[in-house]
Amino acid sequence: MGRNVCIIGGGMSLWGVRQATARDLYQEAGKACFDDVPGLSNKDVDGLLVGSAFTERSNFQTHLAPLVAEYLGIKPKNICCRVELLCASGSSGIILAYGLIKSGLADVILVTGGEKLYTPQRWEVFYSELGTGDHDFDGAQGLGLPPPFFSMVAQKHMKEYGTTEEQLSMVSVKNRRNGARNPKAQFQKEITLEDALNAPPIVRPLKLFDCCPVTDGAAAVIIASEERAREYTDKPLVYIKGTGQASVNNASANMPSMTTWEALKIASQEAYRKAGVKPSDIDVAQTHDCFTISEIIEYEDLGFCEKGEGGLFVEEGRSDFGGDVPVNTDGGLLSCGHPFGGTGIRQAIEILRQLRGDAFKQVEGARTGLTHNLSGLTAAHTVLIYGRDV
Amino acid sequence: MGRNVCIIGGGMSLWGVRQATARDLYQEAGKACFDDVPGLSNKDVDGLLVGSAFTERSNFQTHLAPLVAEYLGIKPKNICCRVELLCASGSSGIILAYGLIKSGLADVILVTGGEKLYTPQRWEVFYSELGTGDHDFDGAQGLGLPPPFFSMVAQKHMKEYGTTEEQLSMVSVKNRRNGARNPKAQFQKEITLEDALNAPPIVRPLKLFDCCPVTDGAAAVIIASEERAREYTDKPLVYIKGTGQASVNNASANMPSMTTWEALKIASQEAYRKAGVKPSDIDVAQTHDCFTISEIIEYEDLGFCEKGEGGLFVEEGRSDFGGDVPVNTDGGLLSCGHPFGGTGIRQAIEILRQLRGDAFKQVEGARTGLTHNLSGLTAAHTVLIYGRDV
Numbered sequence: 001m002g003r004n005v006c007i008i009g010g011g012m013s014l015w016g017v018r019q020a021t022a023r024d025l026y027q028e029a030g031k032a033c034f035d036d037v038p039g040l041s042n043k044d045v046d047g048l049l050v051g052s053a054f055t056e057r058s059n060f061q062t063h064l065a066p067l068v069a070e071y072l073g074i075k076p077k078n079i080c081c082r083v084e085l086l087c088a089s090g091s092s093g094i095i096l097a098y099g100l101i102k103s104g105l106a107d108v109i110l111v112t113g114g115e116k117l118y119t120p121q122r123w124e125v126f127y128s129e130l131g132t133g134d135h136d137f138d139g140a141q142g143l144g145l146p147p148p149f150f151s152m153v154a155q156k157h158m159k160e161y162g163t164t165e166e167q168l169s170m171v172s173v174k175n176r177r178n179g180a181r182n183p184k185a186q187f188q189k190e191i192t193l194e195d196a197l198n199a200p201p202i203v204r205p206l207k208l209f210d211c212c213p214v215t216d217g218a219a220a221v222i223i224a225s226e227e228r229a230r231e232y233t234d235k236p237l238v239y240i241k242g243t244g245q246a247s248v249n250n251a252s253a254n255m256p257s258m259t260t261w262e263a264l265k266i267a268s269q270e271a272y273r274k275a276g277v278k279p280s281d282i283d284v285a286q287t288h289d290c291f292t293i294s295e296i297i298e299y300e301d302l303g304f305c306e307k308g309e310g311g312l313f314v315e316e317g318r319s320d321f322g323g324d325v326p327v328n329t330d331g332g333l334l335s336c337g338h339p340f341g342g343t344g345i346r347q348a349i350e351i352l353r354q355l356r357g358d359a360f361k362q363v364e365g366a367r368t369g370l371t372h373n374l375s376g377l378t379a380a381h382t383v384l385i386y387g388r389d390v
Numbered sequence: 391m392g393r394n395v396c397i398i399g400g401g402m403s404l405w406g407v408r409q410a411t412a413r414d415l416y417q418e419a420g421k422a423c424f425d426d427v428p429g430l431s432n433k434d435v436d437g438l439l440v441g442s443a444f445t446e447r448s449n450f451q452t453h454l455a456p457l458v459a460e461y462l463g464i465k466p467k468n469i470c471c472r473v474e475l476l477c478a479s480g481s482s483g484i485i486l487a488y489g490l491i492k493s494g495l496a497d498v499i500l501v502t503g504g505e506k507l508y509t510p511q512r513w514e515v516f517y518s519e520l521g522t523g524d525h526d527f528d529g530a531q532g533l534g535l536p537p538p539f540f541s542m543v544a545q546k547h548m549k550e551y552g553t554t555e556e557q558l559s560m561v562s563v564k565n566r567r568n569g570a571r572n573p574k575a576q577f578q579k580e581i582t583l584e585d586a587l588n589a590p591p592i593v594r595p596l597k598l599f600d601c602c603p604v605t606d607g608a609a610a611v612i613i614a615s616e617e618r619a620r621e622y623t624d625k626p627l628v629y630i631k632g633t634g635q636a637s638v639n640n641a642s643a644n645m646p647s648m649t650t651w652e653a654l655k656i657a658s659q660e661a662y663r664k665a666g667v668k669p670s671d672i673d674v675a676q677t678h679d680c681f682t683i684s685e686i687i688e689y690e691d692l693g694f695c696e697k698g699e700g701g702l703f704v705e706e707g708r709s710d711f712g713g714d715v716p717v718n719t720d721g722g723l724l725s726c727g728h729p730f731g732g733t734g735i736r737q738a739i740e741i742l743r744q745l746r747g748d749a750f751k752q753v754e755g756a757r758t759g760l761t762h763n764l765s766g767l768t769a770a771h772t773v774l775i776y777g778r779d780v
Contacts, residue, residue: 001392001393001493002391002392002492002494003391021526053452054446054452056446056447056518056521059521059525060529061521061525062443062444062474062476062518062521062522063443063475063476063522063523063640063766063769065475065637065770066637066639066640066765066766066769066770067524067640069640070637070640070644075637075638075656076636076637077635077636077657077660078635078660079485079486079635080635080636080637080770081473081475081478081479081482081486081635081770082473082474082475083471083473083474084452084453084471084472084473084474085453085471086452086453088471089471092469092471095469095490095495096469096486096489096490098493099486099489099490099495100485100486100489100493102392102493103391103392103489103490103492103493104391104392104492105485105488105489105492105664106489127450128446128452131446131449131450131453132452132453133453134451135449135450136411139450243468243495244467245467245468245469245470245471246467246470247455247456247459247465247466247470248465249456249460250453250456250457250459250460251457251460266465266467267467270467270468274495375453376453376456379453379456380453380455380456380470380471
């Protein structure tokens with residue numbers, strides 16, 4: 001039903017600790033995005049979606065979308081609003097743009113996302129973090145901040161499946177190696193297994209390199225109908241094939257299981273079904289490695305390996321270049337950083353490049369790619385599948 | 391392109407100053423909504439969109455959608471996120487749900503919206519208000535708070551077109567008369583023209599009854615494909631026919647005109663075009679009467695009357711029952727109040743009832759209805775057109 005929809009370009013600001021305002025970051029990302037599609041001007045864009053989680057507190061700016069439209073010279077007539085699902089705000093925007101274009105309600109939408117988190121008012125970001133889970137229950141007990149929660153997840157996975165601290169560290173070593181090639185990443189430096197294992201603890205067993213950093217940054221992509229895509233670009237077309245976004249609980253006390261993420265299974269099955277593909281068809285994936293344990297559980301619940309074998313999957317190199325499915329080929333959250341609303345957009349850009357054939361390091365012959373964003377205390381999961389074939 | 395989409399039910403919490411948390415309000419609205427479609431259960435809902443503007447500050451709660459899903463017993467698999475375009479967050483959600491269902495990506499979406507604004511931390515709401523326009527430019531100069539801005543708009547419209555304070559007051563007298571019939575409205579009491587004219591000034595020429603109040607409340611609607619709609623309800627079907635959302639500036643200094651709202655013209659023309667109707671086809675409308683002057687300009691820029699004749703339009707009763715197009719038949723923002731994310735949903739509910747034939751006071755034979763939401767310092771405009779005919 002509806003028409004074919006493509007992602008035709010994307011770009012990012014430099015991610016890291018930036019002496020820049022949020023509007024600077026959106027402008028920098030927007031310019032990089034338009035530079036990626038030389039045939040397209042901001043006048044061709046008829047819709048704008050902005051994914052941002054903390055803008056009201058960290059920038060004191062509500063009603064962000066019209067501001068970004070103004071700074072990018074876009075005059076939307078079909079849609080111009082902000083989308084928020086915390087860490088998955090960006091990918092939520094891509095799903096919504098997909099619906100609007102597929103149904104014929106819009107033709108060309110710029111989806112951007114980002115955060116400015118390093119501000120003089122650090123308590124504002126802290127207050128927002130306490131609303132990551134259920135503020136009145138989780139947050140009031142200190143579970144608003146993610147590290148304690150993911151430490152419990154890691155401990156439980158280690159106990160249930162024998163996952164080791166070395167295996168956790170291998171995720172960060174791989175992703176830092178990939179990120180070292182990415183000129184927009186917050187950390188562009190490799191680390192060794194020893195560095196990771198000997199790093200200072202954040203909340204045991206999670207150590208410094210097991211945790212993604214706090215990041216300023218933005219990213220933007222152009223989503224268009226296939227017909228319009230052909231007008232603007234000569235590069236190989238990359239289609240959105242399937243999407244899913246699921247939640248089965250919010251408060252952490254209501255999680256069916258800490259180590260099997262039910263909502264991820266539902267979201268990915270929905271995306272696989274719509275795309276008409278199975279896990280073994282995925283050639284390259286960007287998953288939500290906010291902590292190393294997350295990526296390990298994601299291998300399992302996305303169906304890349306059996307339950308409990310995620311640790312072995314990274315240890316055997318099956319998520320690295322040359323393996324079953326290279327994961328986080330641009331460095332992931334662990335290298336690129338995590339400006340919440342920007343992350344889903346960054347993931348889409350890397351999949352676009354991998355499928356188009358112009359990635360920093362290419363997964364040869366990749367034709368089908370997947371992105372996965374988690375948000376909150378794993379309370380919601382967002383999966384998109386892209387392909388060179390419709 | 392795509393399939394037909396219907397609005398099949400809706401309900402509201404009581405709006406006003408509520409001794410209730412945000413989650414209580416969403417639950418109250420959700421229950422009222424499900425009660426309106428007895429054939430539908432929360433198990434049938436495959437997507438959720440939540441429109442809320444100030445949740446991060448006023449409730450310290452980010453990642454609101456999974457929380458609302460949990461409290462309504464919904465397990466979304468296609469979409470579960472929050473939408474923010476300040477005062478138009480709710481209608482933005484309806485447009486996005488329309489796209490997802492029309493394109494076949496989802497079947498049944500609950501769109502809810504609301505705010506809890508009366509809290510012990512009143513400064514949080516004040517900070518968010520300062521981000522209504524461009525925080526760093528407008529907000530820093532005190533133009534974040536809407537009354538001074540809309541006072542300038544009113545003064546300019548009075549000077550350019552001879553609009554009078556009496557005509558402004560007539561808008562509030564009409565809307566308070568309509569609101570007196572609405573059991574969910576914040577103010578359910580009529581006022582006289584003398585009450586309005588003699589009320590204490592807020593920012594001249596705007597007086598107390600020219601301004602909508604601060605409100606706690608939530609509202610919810612069910613949007614579904616026509617096929618699924620027929621499964622769940624025997625009531626007359628109401629279709630979404632056309633939508634538009636436009637912005638041409640954000641900072642108030644960049645407004646092309648203070649008294650002709652360019653973005654409203656673009657958004658409404660886009661909605662009329664998609665719906666295949668013209669202004670004279672609209673039988674009933676809910677427009678954004680945040681201030682009385684807004685409703686007068688909206689008559690003009692929606693095309694209900696000529697430019698500059700908005701004052702006369704209300705004076706001659708053309709926006710009242712029995713007139714050209716009854717406007718704000720449920721009391722509008724001036725009576726119902728304005729919990730930002732809830733307003734667009736409330737408007738949709740009243741149009742649903744008017745077209746279905748079970749409104750508090752019926753516009754006889756209404757077959758086509760319109761909602762209009764403005765947001766920010768008139769920086770964005772959102773228009774939806776609904777009809778009994780596809």
